[in-house]
Amino acid sequence: MMKKLSRSELQVGKVLPWSVYNQGGELLLREGYRIESQAQITKLIQLGLYRDEQGGKERPKNPVEERPASLFEVIGSYKRNLKGLCRELTGEPRGGVEARILKLAQNLQRTCMAHPDGTLAALHLDVADDYSCAHPLHAAVISEMLARQKGFGPVERLPIVAAAITHDVGLEHMQGELERQKGPLSDAQWTEVKAHPGRGVEMLRRHGIRNGEWLAAVLHHHERNDGSGYPAALADERIPEPARILAIADIYSAMIRPRAYRDPILAKDTLRGIFMERGSKVDGELAAILIKEVGIYPPGSLLRLKSGEVGVVTRRGVDANTPSIHSIIGKHGAPLMKPERRDASEIVGMIPNHKFRSIWGRVESLFG
Known part of the structure; x- marks a missing residue:
């Protein structure tokens, strides 16, 4: 059973006691993630957050077997x-x-x-x-x-x-x-x-x-x-x-x-x-x-793209300047529900990674 989360259940500096999903059941943040800021909470609430109530403890939807470590x-x-x-x-x-x-x-x-x-x-x-x-x-x-x-x-x-x-x-x-x-x-x-x-x-x-x-x-x-x-x-x-x-x-x-x-x-x-x-x-x-x-843009690097989006390098390319990139934050500043491939020609510059710690849980899924 999925329960919608309220703002009062999310606190800055506290780790999540359960994983949270969007309305469609897609995993957004995994249990144990630490909330970084009030601005992050606001964005998450806007997305519509849910947790799975099973014995008071979050479990993956319809588990077939225990989830392997990422x-x-x-x-x-x-x-x-x-x-x-x-x-x-x-x-x-x-x-x-x-x-x-x-x-x-x-x-x-x-x-x-x-x-x-x-x-x-x-x-x-x-x-x-x-x-x-x-x-x-x-x-x-x-x-x-x-x-x-x-x-x-x-x-x-x-x-x-x-x-x-x-x-x-x-x-x-x-x-x-x-x-x-x-x-x-x-x-x-x-x-x-x-x-x-x-x-x-x-x-x-x-x-x-x-x-x-x-x-x-x-x-x-x-x-x-x-x-x-x-x-x-x-x-x-x-x-x-x-x-x-x-x-x-x-x-x-x-x-x-x-x-x-x-x-x-x-x-x-x-x-x-x-x-x-x-x-x-x-x-x-x-x-x-x-x-x-x-590579000039190592895997895990965050990049500003010409579109105004923020992308993350997911793979090194055939040379140091042409990595594989997925956009993860849209041009208006909201996390994308589904990361999208972008071309290296779209790179404007690099962004310090510690400025966007709130989206690391979403980035993780791009690396298996």
Whole structure:
């Protein structure tokens, strides 16, 4: 039995205890979604919202079997898993943490291989999510893609992905402080930041991790080709290749995410900045591969179209400038009931993803 929802049942900042549908039974927002603003509530009420009353708990209409987890839900489970692993790494060794990190890395590899565009989209869309979990996973996906294009086999890529997942564990004790930081780092903070690669390696070793490529990538992911990085001021080929791969993935993922002192940098501008530093700060070949693999408009990017609509990139194209696009918000600002394909020639520019968090539940269905 479907019950129409009233405004009083929707509250800003509260998660939905049930999924909601339009009058035709189409899923609009899934159970557990967090309402972002009063303006969002107004738009949702205008659409006409309903929930299914079955035992006081929402269930999909006419279920044949339990609904499998969506790709975005899978990525969400990886974030929760990583959060637990980071807590373990900061504590006393209990055994088995290396195996659990490698299992997460393997699962991420499989997901990335099976759904490369959807995986990129899930991590591009959540740029305002918990930095300490979303950023390492995003860096791991980019590292996996770069290493694959460099000719590394799945087994060879595994320690690089594991290094990406754990590369900032040495900063775990001050992540909250850094995420709130609005001004320049103090001398003491900068000393802590520069020490975090070595501290991370020590933590990993304490938990029994001995893989040389994994540890080298964590230790040297802040080295730069011109020797201006840390902790050892290595340059060019002296920087281990896994570390060069992780370095560029780390830079890209960090720049597109908002911080307390700045808004996120659009992916297109981030890639341009990285390309300008090819051969100096970053590996030139890897910079070119990154642009080819991610695209100027990566999956999950929100775009302003000539029609006034807002579109989302659903697939990378044959080249970096021609992605597949679906419009999701009409020219008058209302979410479209059914996303529609649009041509790349309609692109006017990119829109910061965190400005439209209210429509992510609708976007998710485009990625399987």
